[in-house]
Amino acid sequence: MQAHLAAQDDDMWYVITDGQMKILKMNTAAITTEGAPQMVEKHRSEWTDEDKKKENLDNVAKYIIYKTLDKNMFAKIKTCTTTKEIWEKLTQLCEGNDHTKENKLTVAIQKFDNTKMKPGETLAEFNERFSSIIIELISLRKDYSNREIALKVMRALPREWDVKP
Template identity: 65%
Template sequence: MKGNTAIAISAGAPEWVEKRRYEHTTEEKKKLNLDNVARDILYKTLDKNMFSKIKTCATAKEIWEKLIQICEGNDETKENKLTVAQQKYESMKMRDGETMEEFDEHFSAVVIELTSLGKEYNNRELALKVMPTLPRECDVKTMAMRESKDLNKLELHDLFANLKAYEFELETRSEAGPLTSQPTKALAATTSEQFSPNTSKSAEQLSNDAMSLFVKKFGKFLRRSYNPSFS
């Protein structure tokens, strides 16, 4: 029974007829106002196509029930949607070039769809589904998480938060790699030059030249000492 109707006698048989506005009680006016607000909110969320399907509904409750029927369908339709969603879940894999943020959105959307259709997975099942779908670069991280964390208590958003942090760490190391390798190469080149045959030969030659010069000067000094007239 609608709140804004009353029994009236027409042609000897009782029937429900809509009350005139001034006949509404205070409580009925409040309910009617709330219904108007709810309908207005629902109308604003619908496009023209969907609005055409519910415009004959008299109350917000009728609109809502009609929308559920349209979106979810009957039992057979629900079953078909669930089958499709489960197939997407089972075939889920991180795509080439996909970031962890994108995979999080992709995976979570499928999980939400399954939940809306009545199929839910616990934390452990979700974690064990995500981990094998990741690239090999994440194997070390996923193995560590399996050993150090209780997967039954690891929420999906926490799982992806850990994976995003690890992805960032890998990217940071990758970017820093070429910079750290340059000094190493320079050091290797310097070391190679220091121990190359040509470099060693030059050093030996310099040592011999210095010794020859010293011997000549020392000989001249001795000759002057024993022969003062030597100039």
């Protein structure tokens, strides 16, 4: 049963990333030069229950995506006809192109570099603000070592936090 669900998940992801599944069968009448049978599309009258489920995966995937979007985001993708189109549009809207990603990364690195604890800010408030910057950097595929992060935190603290000799 678990293997069946894993295969169905793989099929669902295929529909999202590669497009509608084609229901195929072997064409035993034609043999390729390598001796392997040629694949041709099955006629609807030949579909099994499993074939029907696979063919419907695009609709299932669209429904799942629709249910997760707010009205504003739905309005931006409602003209897309396949799950693949929806996924590509959402990726573009949420991540942007390579230039946009690079700009976001540059801004996030500047935030990291310029982070200082504000006057009157508690350590908990600073930690929350600093953690959100780290999460943003990780989402943009920029990782800092624990040592780099610890050093940054130490440098970000105000002078009154310095160790007294």
